[in-house]
Amino acid sequence: MSVVSEIGEGEWALWRGFLTMHRDLMRELDGRLQRDAGISQADYSVLLSLFDAPERRLRPGALGQALGWEKSRLSHQLSRMAARGLVERAECDTDGRGSWVVLTREGKRTLLHSLRDHAASIRSLFLDALDPEEKQVLARATERVAERLGEAAQRATG
Amino acid sequence: MSVVSEIGEGEWALWRGFLTMHRDLMRELDGRLQRDAGISQADYSVLLSLFDAPERRLRPGALGQALGWEKSRLSHQLSRMAARGLVERAECDTDGRGSWVVLTREGKRTLLHSLRDHAASIRSLFLDALDPEEKQVLARATERVAERLGEAAQRATG
DNA sequence: CATATTTGGTTGACACGTCATCTATTAGGG
DNA sequence: CCCTAATAGATGACGTGTCAACCAAATATG
Numbered sequence: 480m481s482v483v484s485e486i487g488e489g490e491w492a493l494w495r496g497f498l499t500m501h502r503d504l505m506r507e508l509d510g511r512l513q514r515d516a517g518i519s520q521a522d523y524s525v526l527l528s529l530f531d532a533p534e535r536r537l538r539p540g541a542l543g544q545a546l547g548w549e550k551s552r553l554s555h556q557l558s559r560m561a562a563r564g565l566v567e568r569a570e571c572d573t574d575g576r577g578s579w580v581v582l583t584r585e586g587k588r589t590l591l592h593s594l595r596d597h598a599a600s601i602r603s604l605f606l607d608a609l610d611p612e613e614k615q616v617l618a619r620a621t622e623r624v625a626e627r628l629g630e631a632a633q634r635a636t637g
Numbered sequence: 638m639s640v641v642s643e644i645g646e647g648e649w650a651l652w653r654g655f656l657t658m659h660r661d662l663m664r665e666l667d668g669r670l671q672r673d674a675g676i677s678q679a680d681y682s683v684l685l686s687l688f689d690a691p692e693r694r695l696r697p698g699a700l701g702q703a704l705g706w707e708k709s710r711l712s713h714q715l716s717r718m719a720a721r722g723l724v725e726r727a728e729c730d731t732d733g734r735g736s737w738v739v740l741t742r743e744g745k746r747t748l749l750h751s752l753r754d755h756a757a758s759i760r761s762l763f764l765d766a767l768d769p770e771e772k773q774v775l776a777r778a779t780e781r782v783a784e785r786l787g788e789a790a791q792r793a794t795g
Numbered sequence: 796c797a798t799a800t801t802t803g804g805t806t807g808a809c810a811c812g813t814c815a816t817c818t819a820t821t822a823g824g825g
Numbered sequence: 826c827c828c829t830a831a832t833a834g835a836t837g838a839c840g841t842g843t844c845a846a847c848c849a850a851a852t853a854t855g
Contacts, residue, residue: 485753485756485757485760486756486759486760486764489772489776490760490764490772492776493764493772493775493776493779494759494763494764496776496779496780496783497763497775497779499705499779499783500779500782500783500786501659502705503705503783503786504782504786506813507786507789507790509813519840519841521840521841521842538803539803539804540802540803540804547657547660547661548842549842549843549844550803550804550805551804551805551806551842551843551844551845552841552842552843553804554804554805554806555805555806555840555841555842555843556841556842558805558806559840559841571803574802574803574850574851575849575850575851576802576803576804576848576849576850576851577802577803577804577850578803578804595643598643598644599643601644601652602643602644602648603785603789604782604785604786604789605652605655605782605785606644606648606651606652607785608778608781608782608784608785609778609781609782612774613774613777613778613781614647614648614651616770616771616774616775616778617651617655617774617775617778618647618650618651618654619771620766620767620771620774620775621651621654621655621657621658622654623766623767623771624658624662624762624763624766624767625654625657625658625661626766627761627762627763627765627766628658628661628662628665628762631665631762632665664843667843677810677811679810679811679812696833697833697834698832698833698834706812707812707813707814708833708834708835709812709813709814709815709834709835709836710811710812710813711834712834712835712836713810713811713812713813713835713836714811714812716835716836717810717811729833732820732821732832732833733819733820733821733833734818734819734820734821734832734833734834735820735832735833735834736833736834
């Protein structure tokens, strides 16, 4: 792509390929989930986290932590999901400003309906495309990049 | 993450790590671009494509093709960018229903301002985190996944 | 104890992406 | 040539993500 002389042809292709692959993969996964269960990946991950939690409920803070989401994003997401009846907000006895997010019966039903299909999609489109060695390298690579990001964040904050 | 028994612990971690890495990487890149030049990655890629085109102009169709975007997304994006003065729409003489997207002086200025910084970010956060072997494996892995996606799309269409 | 700070969370504005729908033009087939 | 179909693109509605501002309860500090 010509202009960016500091990044070689191969590296540039790698970067473009990485972006494209991720985007297309997410598109496909989102599309399937939407068709099969009428939910997004975001919905799915929230439902799954709640399902795995004791009593099917979590504090927004903990949920955001688990998902790596900003609190504002989570709040919006929960509002939308609550409007669709997938989750409920409940008051928190031990902390007056806090609240609970509770999985509804409908939310549980929806999750269980999509669980196997979604996992199968992840397997067939992503995991099964990689041989064991590639998986290992990829895992290490993602870790390395994550480290870089951590360092960058550190420098920005500290 | 317990429930999904069909996906093993390690594979699940790989998947989660991949998602997290991509998300955090994009967040950081977007944030830097926004701070440095006041544009998003989407803006950036449009500007770059136009800059590399003959006469700094492209038909929306060709641009969408190059970026792998849907026409609707591109149209919205161009409207926003036009409102900010980064691009202009012009009529097309040879095809009455078509149009041109032209890079403005301001758009060019903005792109040039961000070019080196953005490339440097991609290098330091992503490319430099990977050794040559990892790059090679990653390139092949993305290719494989892309193939799967292609096959899936084929089955869906054909 | 009164006040300042931190924490948990929501809200509004705005950028972004997708889908379905729409218009205008061009191309094709009788 | 007329009518139909395909093409180029724009638009509106809606779900999503981020940032900044905000509110209220809780904690810390003088």
